[in-house]
Amino acid sequence: MTLILHTFSGAPRGWRVLLGMSFKGLTPDIRYLNYSEKDHHKPGFLKLNPRATAPTLETKTGVLRDSIAILAWLDREYPEKPLFGATPQEAGIIWQTTTECNDYLRKSTDQLLSLVFSSDGSVPAEGSAERDLQPHYHRLHHK
Ligand SMILES: N[C@@H](CCC(=O)N[C@@H](CS)C(=O)NCC(=O)O)C(=O)O
Numbered sequence: 001m002t003l004i005l006h007t008f009s010g011a012p013r014g015w016r017v018l019l020g021m022s023f024k025g026l027t028p029d030i031r032y033l034n035y036s037e038k039d040h041h042k043p044g045f046l047k048l049n050p051r052a053t054a055p056t057l058e059t060k061t062g063v064l065r066d067s068i069a070i071l072a073w074l075d076r077e078y079p080e081k082p083l084f085g086a087t088p089q090e091a092g093i094i095w096q097t098t099t100e101c102n103d104y105l106r107k108s109t110d111q112l113l114s115l116v117f118s119s120d121g122s123v124p125a126e127g128s129a130e131r132d133l134q135p136h137y138h139r140l141h142h143k
Contacts, residue, residue: 003028004058006045008035012113013067014055020071024078028057 003021005028007014021028033039033054040052049056049065057064057073064070075083085091 004031005029006031006033006048006056006058007054008033008040011054016067017055017057017070017074020074020083023083024074024081026074026078 003026005014005017005021007017007030009032018028018030033045039045040049040054045056046052048058048063051065053065055065055067055070057070059073059077064073071083083094085094
């Protein structure tokens with residue numbers, strides 16, 4: 001059965017799954033949900049995923065939500081080229097790095113991404129988190 005991936009265009013957690021699939025050489029049937037049309041709250045999608053979130057993956061054995069859960073499933077189903085390490089030591093290092101990124105980098109990357117993707121071009125207020133990030137933003141875009 002083809003794997004059917006429901007996601008939003010530009011959604012980082014969807015990218016996470018697509019990256020894992022691409023690493024494993026899998027080509028899912030991608031169904032893009034329209035966020036503004038609230039496709040993820042429509043009855044057909046809620047039947048698949050009552051939490052109304054993406055990514056959501058349809059597999060031959062059922063439906064999975066949550067990007068990390070999907071990656072875990074993919075790694076068991078397609079064990080060649082493991083995502084989470086081939087040895088206990090590799091797995092430990094990969095999960096250590098993953099959780100450290102989540103614990104320590106998440107807040108600042110979220111702020112930076114929101115600035116990059118949703119900035120309307122206005123100058124952020126003095127003292128705001130966006131203002132603090134402006135130098136990084138300019139460094140990224142004016143190299
Ligand atoms: N822990 C979940 C979070 C899923 C999630 O919240 N996805 C966002 C898109 S990246 C979403 O579906 N948002 C729905 C909404 O904002 O209504 C995962 O890693 O997949």
